Amino acid sequence: MFDLFDDYTLRTVALGSAALGITSGALGTFAVLRRQSLLGDAISHAALPGVAIAFLLTGSKAPLVLVTGAALAGFLGTLTVMSIVRTTRVKYDAALGIVLSVFFGFGLVLLTFIQRRPDASQAGLDRFLFGQAAGLLRRDLLTMAILGGVALFVMLLVWKELKLLAFDPDYGASLGFPMRALDILLTSLLVVAIVIGLQTVGVVLMAAMVIAPAAAARQWTNQLGLGAALAATFGALAGIVGSVLSAETERLPTGPTIVLCATAIVLASLLAAGRRGLLWRELRGRRDRRRLRLAAVLADLQALELQHPGAEHGHSAAVVSVMSGGALTTLEELERRGHVRRLGEDEWALTDAGRREADR
């Protein structure tokens, strides 16, 4: 890892993955917020025939050519989903499923068709399926960085309009913003974010790079800007670690490795993040339950004391247990805190401090 930035290939790979992670992370934030996570899945699958057709038409494997084909096909896929939903009674989920699988199937037909042609110039197209970081070249990196940079720049340019679109599109429309055009713009940006990752992560798994960083970032903050920045960071982290691991290890496919890194970040965020994290939630739950138990036993003892005058009258744990269950350990805990004293073997009574606590 330490000679990472000396090794030319590794540096290209790491920079490329960082570029794709930042772009898909930041734009994925909007997709996840707008419950369009799986649109990313449809777009990335739909991009495959675009790659194949671009190659068939031009015979070129220049990254810009293939990425353009992928973007056009991905955009066409999105349009198809939208028009199916608008003009038929088929629902959004089925429309996504149809576009995703049919475009992908058609892409596979074209890929196998290309592969069986006699010339060998097609070699390498199938890395669009599962991605391959090791094959990233300088020109790929340049394409990815420029496209990603443009997408992010446009996103920042219309940031507040996009924010409006994500949270309250009706209000936005009432203010006179062109919400439909903004929707299309945001979808186009998402398409760009997805296609620049296809070569590295592959069409099958690229959706995860849109969803996972954004879902992880969502756990840490309620602020859109901070969330997008965090998602970009997580995306870059997953991209760099995954692609470097994959490039350094034999037979470790890049796309799946990056996805698992992103998944690990999500799991860690779900467990540990701020106030939402599952771990903190569990700890808080335990603390609250214990506090409630202590309070309940104190209240019970106080009630008993009122019925049995005289502070020296002790009560057995069994009696208290009848009232609030499993009281013995709680009584011991209260004794340590000085709220309860032990009069005999199984005789418990409130102390002055305990009485004050119970009155609260």
Added chain:
Amino acid sequence: MTSGQIEIQLIAVVVAVACALPGTFLVLRRLALVSDAISHSILLGIVLGFFIVGNVTSPLLLVGAALVGLSTVVLVQLLERTGLVREDAAIGLVFPALFSIGVILISRYADGVHLDIDAVLLGELAFAPFDRIELWGWDWGPTALVVMGTVLAINVAAIAVFWKELKLSTFDPALAIALGFTPALVQYALMGLVSLTAVGAFDAVGSILVVALMIAPPAAAYLLTDNLPRLLLLAAAIGAASAIAGYWLAYALDASIAGSMATMTGVSFVLAWLLAPGRGLVAAARRRARQRLEFAQTMLAIHLANHEGKPEAAAESRIEHLDRHMRWEPDFAQRIVRLAERRGLVRTNGEQLELTQVGRELAADALVR
């Protein structure tokens, strides 16, 4: 056709029908993308089962992999129930992770054996006739055919036995609960069928294209009928037709059979989308065009009725005045006059138009409404 070709088509048809049946309920219940999730994550089940059993078509492996597929649904629900992520994101987080583990395991430990990445995506339908079950000196047919035939039989039996439960919980889950059924149980049973079908079909068409066979034919059929039994039959028929057409497309292009089958399911859907009687795009466009003409004729009748018997009637009812008063193109005005004449709404008297009694009634009726 050679017997191998016939067998491949037979397998393709059986796979398509077996997928279309549970797929119909997925489409109706808006769970289409669950098939996407399940079909991806069964890969992990298949790989794990393969390491344990050492054979891809063992019944044990099928059941084990189907259970992993089912666990995807459970995982998604657990994740959703934490309240930290929404359903769509939960699906999109779970299946890529399980699929990734599966792909990594294959490429690291299962190289050179039956499982490889291409098989994951494409299936091996072209080679299916060579892998046969021979028992007690009998050739029972290609393994894939036997496996998928069994899966199909299970699907048909399950749908027949739980027909009313499936129907009720699909269309009115609240009523199903009120009547004492357990829609959640029906849901899991359905997911089990989907999972089992996806595992069985994996060998033939690969894990991703199962989605095409499960969603596209039922969605196409959904545009053609409102009746559940007919929907199931149509979905199965469309799936089968797409499978056969897909085989011949692949044959013509020398390309992937599974990919071609998926492509043809898409073509079927587009055909239904365009041509469905009543609901298709073509029918809708024709209806709109007809309504436009009818509306124009009504407007003409109202216009004439307005000026009938008034001093300006002679000027207002001249045909060439229509383009100014109604803002119609001259050609369109001529056409409307012709149509109205044919329907007996107006009479032409030289350049003048006169309303008939029918036309008068139409105008009065339209104005009241």
